[in-house]
Amino acid sequence: MYILTSTSAADAAAEAASAAAESVSEAASRLEQIADFFIEKLSGFGSNLLTAGIVALAGWYIIKLIVKAFSKILFKSKLDDSVASFLSSLISMTLKVILIITVITTLGVQMSSIVALVGSAGLAIGLALQGCLSNFAGGVLILVLKPFKVGDYIIDGIGNEGTVTNIDIIYTKLLTADNRAVIVPNGSLANATLINVTQEDTRRIDFNVSVDYSEDIDKVKGILLELAEKDDFVLKDQDYLAFVNKFDPSAINMTLRVWVSSENYWTAKAEIQEMIKLAFDRNNIVIPYDKLDVNVINSK
Secondary structure, eight states, X not given: OHHHHHHHHHHHHHHHHHXXXXXXXXXXXXXXXXXXXXXXXXXXXXXXXXXXXXXXXXXXXXXXXXHHHHHHHHHXXXXXXXXXXXXXXXXXXXXXXXXXXXXXHHTTOOHHHHHHHHHHTHHHHHHHTHHHHHHHHHHHHHHHHOSOOTTOEEEOTTSOEEEEEEEOSSEEEEEOTTSOEEEEEHHHHHTSOOEETTSSSEEEEEEEEEEOXXXXXXXXXXXXXXXXXXXXXXXXXXOOEEEEEEEOSSSEEEEEEEEEEGGGHHHHHHHHHHHHHHHHHHTTOOOOOOOOOOOOOOOO
């Protein structure tokens, strides 16, 4: 009886051990399957990620070459520099959008998913891009109506001024006289009052000078006209005048009006102003200025 009991116990233990071994083997097999699944997915994603990186780098380099080639063709054509710059920016932006979509699809994202995502977020995207769309429309208006072009010196409605160096899709770049870059949105330029300083080839300069009431007006006019005649910047095919502008309380205000080329405006203005002062000094012409008399009274 004792032997039979021992045998039964041994058999039960063996069966339990066998069942445990089978469970461990089954669990190991399942773990192996799960591991193979994740390895397969990760290897596929890693392959897609590597491919997407290669596509992104190669595409970015190709876009730079294409934009550079198109820019050379556009700037060598008869198009205005502003139109050529705008088209070059538009081509660059379009190719970059295509590249981004290509990279996303390379990662395994279905195009239908992208369309659905953009469609569901359309309102938010529209609101976020409202300013950009306004600036884009402003850029198109600038190119069509041509209130200014690359190379013009402009002053906008809020005081920004400078030489136009580039007209992009969204922004216009200005370079100030002291070499600062000013980036102005196209939308504000299209809807603001603009002063195009250099659109015309010539500009008029009025020099207002004050002389004492005791001075000979004809003599002063002769000095001013002689300066205009001798100065190389003054355009001789345009009328230049010297006249009495107004009577101030303590002086006669006289004006010398001349025309110069737009590119020489600032140089001519500085030079002629200096010449007027030197000529008045040589001819003893008095330029009145405000004086303050202080009388000290001794109370003792």
